[in-house]
Every structure is written in C-alpha cells, then in structure tokens.
Amino acid sequence: MMKKLIGAAVIILLWNACKFNEQKTLPIAGNRDVVTKTADGKTVTDTVYQTIPAFKFVNQYGDSITNKNLDGNIYVADFFFTTCPSICPVMHRNMLTVYNAFKDAADVKIISHTIDPSHDSVAVLKKYADKLGIAGNKWWLLQGKKEDTYKLAASYLVSSPQVDAKEKYIHDGYFILIDKQKRIRGQYDGTVPEQVTKLIEDIKTLKAEPDQTTAK
Amino acid sequence: MKLKVISGICLLLAAFLYSCQSEDELEFSRYYSAGNVIYQNKCQNCHGKNGEGLSALIPPLTDSVYLKAHKDSLSCYVKYGLKGKIALANKTFEGEMPANDLAPIEIAEVLTFVTNSFGNKMGTITSQHVGDDLQKCK
Numbered sequence: 001m002m003k004k005l006i007g008a009a010v011i012i013l014l015w016n017a018c019k020f021n022e023q024k025t026l027p028i029a030g031n032r033d034v035v036t037k038t039a040d041g042k043t044v045t046d047t048v049y050q051t052i053p054a055f056k057f058v059n060q061y062g063d064s065i066t067n068k069n070l071d072g073n074i075y076v077a078d079f080f081f082t083t084c085p086s087i088c089p090v091m092h093r094n095m096l097t098v099y100n101a102f103k104d105a106a107d108v109k110i111i112s113h114t115i116d117p118s119h120d121s122v123a124v125l126k127k128y129a130d131k132l133g134i135a136g137n138k139w140w141l142l143q144g145k146k147e148d149t150y151k152l153a154a155s156y157l158v159s160s161p162q163v164d165a166k167e168k169y170i171h172d173g174y175f176i177l178i179d180k181q182k183r184i185r186g187q188y189d190g191t192v193p194e195q196v197t198k199l200i201e202d203i204k205t206l207k208a209e210p211d212q213t214t215a216k
Numbered sequence: 217m218k219l220k221v222i223s224g225i226c227l228l229l230a231a232f233l234y235s236c237q238s239e240d241e242l243e244f245s246r247y248y249s250a251g252n253v254i255y256q257n258k259c260q261n262c263h264g265k266n267g268e269g270l271s272a273l274i275p276p277l278t279d280s281v282y283l284k285a286h287k288d289s290l291s292c293y294v295k296y297g298l299k300g301k302i303a304l305a306n307k308t309f310e311g312e313m314p315a316n317d318l319a320p321i322e323i324a325e326v327l328t329f330v331t332n333s334f335g336n337k338m339g340t341i342t343s344q345h346v347g348d349d350l351q352k353c354k
Binding site for chain 1: 261262264270271272273274312314
C-alpha cells in the first residue's frame with residue numbers, strides 16, 4: 001500500500017517536473033481579427049489583436065506622456081481618483097506591491113489614470129504621489145481630458161466610470177496588463193491581494209516570452 | 217471511537233471554559249467580534265488589514281499612545297469624519313476621513329475592535345461611553 005503511494009507520488013512529481021520545462025505564455029485578451037493578405041503570390045492569414053490606441057496625457061511632473069513613452073515597456077494600467085473613499089486605497093496599497101516588485105526592472109511601468117481630472121490637477125497628483133511614497137518614472141499618475149480617459153477605459157475593457165452621489169464615482173478596480181505590442185494580456189481585481197500576487201507572477205512570465213524580450 | 221470521546225471531552229471543556237468567562241469578558245468578546253466585521257466593511261479598505269494605513273496618505277491604527285490620548289474623541293472621528301493635520305506614528309498626515317453613518321453601539325464595537333487589535337490594548341469601549349462622547353463632538 002505504502003509503496004504504491006510513494007510510487008504515485010514520484011510519478012506526479014516527475015510529471016510536474018516535466019511540465020516545468022514547458023514555456024509558459026499568457027493568453028491574449030480582447031477582440032481579434034483574422035486578416036488574409038497575399039504575400040509573394042501566397043495567401044497568408046494573420047491574427048490581428050486588439051491593441052491600446054494612441055493617447056496623450058500629462059503626468060504628476062507636468063510632463064506630457066503619450067503611448068510612445070511606453071514603447072518597449074510592459075505596463076500595468078488602472079483608473080482611480082485621489083479623493084476616492086472606497087476601493088482606491090486598497091488598489092494602490094496593492095499596486096505599491098507591484099511597484100516594489102519591479103522597482104529595478106527597466107521595462108516595466110505603471111500608469112494610473114485619474115477619472116476626476118477637474119479635481120486631480122498635476123499639483124494634486126504630485127502631492128498624492130509623494131504621500132504614496134513613489135518617485136522617479138516607474139509609476140505615472142496621468143490626467144487629461146475626461147472624455148479621453150473615459151474613452152480609453154473602454155479599450156482596456158473596463159467599464160466607463162459612473163457618477164455616484166455618495167462615492168462621487170463608481171469605477172472598476174481592475175489592473176490591466178499590457179505587453180510591448182500594446183495587447184491586453186490580463187485583467188486582475190486590484191482590490192484582491194491574491195489576484196495581485198498572480199499579476200506579479202504573470203509579469204514575470206510575460207517578461208520571459210520571446211516576443212517581449214526582442215521587442216524594442 | 218477514541219476520537220469521538222476525545223472531541224466530546226474537548227467540547228465539554230470548551231463549554232465549561234466559556235461559561236466560566238466573566239460577564240465583562242463576554243461583553244468584550246461580543247463587542248470585539250461584531251467590531252471586527254464592521255472594521256472589514258467600513259475601515260479596512262483605508263486603514264488596512266493589519267491597521268497599517270497607507271504610506272503618508274492614511275494613518276495607521278497602531279499608535280497606541282495616540283489612540284489613548286484621543287480616546288474620548290475617537291467616536292466623533294468615526295461618526296463625523298476627520299480632516300486636517302494630525303501627527304502620529306512619527307509622521308504627519310493631512311488627509312480626510314469621511315463621516316460614517318453608524319449607530320453608537322456599532323461605533324462602540326468597531327472602536328473596541330480597533331483599540332484592542334494591531335498591538336493596542338485598551339479594553340471595552342462601551343456604547344454608553346460612545347453616547348457620552350458623541351454629545352461633546354466639536
């Protein structure tokens with residue numbers, strides 16, 4: 001009996017060891033199109049994935065930031081506002097964990113879009129960043145035209161923020177993982193620590209994918 | 217069989233110990249466990265699972281000296297919110313805590329939880345105490 005059990009355990013262990021060698025990759029989320037084109041007289045089909053469109057905002061230092069500033073970076077995006085009484089403190093407590101985990105990674109960034117730009121001016125964002133204890137250019141707090149931010153939220157597959165009497169705004173607490181090709185590779189509930197742990201693991205997996213290591 | 221006997225004895229023992237608790241201790245545990253639930257629903261998002269706060273944005277609830285010194289104002293903070301500069305845990309904070317629509321008994325419960333967790337030990341804050349303090353809010 002005992003021998004059989006040990007035998008089974010060994011088999012399971014070996015099996016897992018084999019799986020360990022497989023290259024893990026993350027799924028790609030969002031809409032996709034299959035396009036057929038003719039190249040060198042042959043028809044080839046290609047899958048085109050949904051990507052994050054171009055944008056232009058201002059960060060907590062007053063610098064203009066566009067999608068170009070994120071080229072060559074894997075990044076995590078979220079939506080928040082500095083006076084949010086409900087989920088934002090939880091989200092940013094958790095995002096700090098992500099920030100600290102990739103402090104020294106040159107190709108990982110974090111961007112947080114404020115959904116309340118009329119209150120969250122550059123000065124307010126800078127103060128928030130200081131109090132949160134973030135510095136440098138790893139984590140940008142971005143503000144811009146409200147319509148632009150709300151429109152962008154839709155491309156991240158998060159719902160458009162809703163105005164609410166008590167909470168001011170209701171919005172999703174998602175952290176969205178974007179790869180160097182600006183494709184959506186994962187969505188995580190930023191209010192749940194276990195999901196954030198998974199995000200950190202997934203960033204490591206993503207960083208090791210061949211088309212991430214070669215992307216400029 | 218053996219297991220049943222053992223667990224039976226344990227149960228009896230637990231029941232015995234429980235009935236041995238004094239009325240005060242029972243009151244404390246009632247307040248404390250109800251307060252734990254309120255904390256999770258109303259405070260934990262900001263002040264954190266372990267009362268750790270959030271950087272310099274939200275103060276921790278671990279500064280026993282501060283909590284003791286402001287014991288009679290804590291009810292007011294919870295009920296009406298708190299705003300402006302405060303200093304504790306070797307930092308200064310200038311944030312805003314929103315008001316809470318809680319009954320005096322609930323305030324007593326959550327404050328009993330807070331002031332006896334995260335390294336604090338201040339005993340029961342009764343609903344009577346909260347009621348009195350709320351009369352004096354500025």
